[in-house]
Amino acid sequence: MKDIHIKDFKIDSKIAITDLETKVNLHASEKKTEKELEKIRVKLGDLQNTMYAHGKYSVLACFQGMDTAGKDSLIREVFKDFNVRGIECHSFKSPTELELKHDYLWRHYLRLPARGKFGIFNRTHYENVLVTRVHPEYILGENIPTVHDVSDVNDAFWDQRFEEIINFEKHISASGTIIFKFFLNLSKDEQRDRLIRRLDKKNKNWKFSPDDLKERELWDEYQTCYEDAINRTSTSNAPWYNIPADDKPTARLIVAKILYNTLKEYSDMKEPELDAETYSNIKLYKSKLENE
Template identity: 65%
Template sequence: MKKVNIATYLAAKAVNIQDAPTNTDLGVNEKELKKALKGIRRELGEFQDTMYAHGKYNVLVCLQGMDTAGKDSLIREVFKDFNARGVEVYSFKVPTEKELKHDYLWRHYIALPARGKFGVFNRTHYENVLVTRVHPEYILGEKLPGINSIEDINEEFWNRRFDQINNFEKHLAENGTLIFKFFLNLSKEEQRQRLLRRLRLKQKNWKFSPGDLKERKLWDVYQKYYQDAIRRTTNEHAPWYIIPADNKKSARVIVASILLEVLKTYKDITEPELEDKVKKNLEIYKQELENEN
């Protein structure tokens, strides 16, 4: 399999999503992709165990993409070999009544992973500068001071919100959170095929919503705002990666490979050494247990 070159997928400040590929060939068949992913996710699981023992970092994985981009299945396959207590997944949907009584970042703050754990956000705090830009009327539900109509939601409002998100991520990074942001870049044609599959296969019908077709008509608007969001918020401490998503299996391998290769660069994440006194007496402790019977 071709080595995954991280720089290929790292978003630049002037990224143009239209020029980013939605498909890629890693030089192997699907069976070999599956085998490669199995090995990578096992190493990721072992890294999480070490990170838990180390106790100073946590990892936040943010997944964004158009409907049917493959976020759910990617989470299932990439994190399959983790200790169940070592990874927490949150899917952020329409804010609840309780969530709307707080600022928009509150529900994301309280879902952050503890030190030693991975947290995966399936849709993220970026919904607040994506869906809400496409449908600014949603902002009115937040009952913000000075925002009384859609006309009040101007460019200055969005500039402030992007500043808030950048500050949020900077704060997390400065306190030990390793942030990865992945945009699953799906083609419009592939989305059409996946929606059709949901309609044709009875066991997939439950996934379909007429609202999917309504949002699909706004494809170009979403692409515009995704590009703007990525440009404004890709930073060294919280980079965006644009992942070709038309082939789900290769997308999973790319995401897993990026996670593993970047995490390996943190050489200080190691299992703690035992205290000298304990280490000196290991043989005594072992003999004590062996002689119990």
């Protein structure tokens, strides 16, 4: 199997989205890829337990991608061996009435992981510069005092919003949150095939909406917005990773490897040691339990 190197997927310079891979060949069968994922996710689960005990870092894993990119199944498979007490997943859909009464980042702050935990954003704060940028009329629903009509949602508006997102990530990173931003990069042809499968399989019909086809017609606009967002916000403390998403097992393994290979480098992340008195009496405590 081909080695997976973080540098091959990490975006640390300006990109053109058309140059990014949507499929990569690891020279391994699907079965072998899945077996490798099983090994890595067990290691990730162990590492998360250590992080939970250490209690000084949290992890925020952000997943963005076009419809059918495989976010749900990837999250299910990569984090399957985690202790449920140490992980929380949130999916951000259209803002609720209450959320619209606050600034757009408010609901994301509320769902940040506590120290010691993994937080997963399935669709993220980037919806606020992707969907809303393709559909600027949605911004009117935020009732921002300086926005009276769509003409006010101009370049200066987006410049400010990107700056706010960068500052948001900078702030939580400085507070101990390790940020991963994964762009599940799906080809247009593969999206078509997956939408057809949703229509062909009765148990998948519920996932389909006619709006999916309307959004697909805006494919080029979304790609332009993704490219701009990634180029503006892939920073050292909150990098973006391009995850070729046309093959689901491969995408899952790449994400798992990136998470594990990055986090294992945090050498200060370790279980706390027992105090000297407790440690010196371990044999006594064990003897008491064995002789009950």
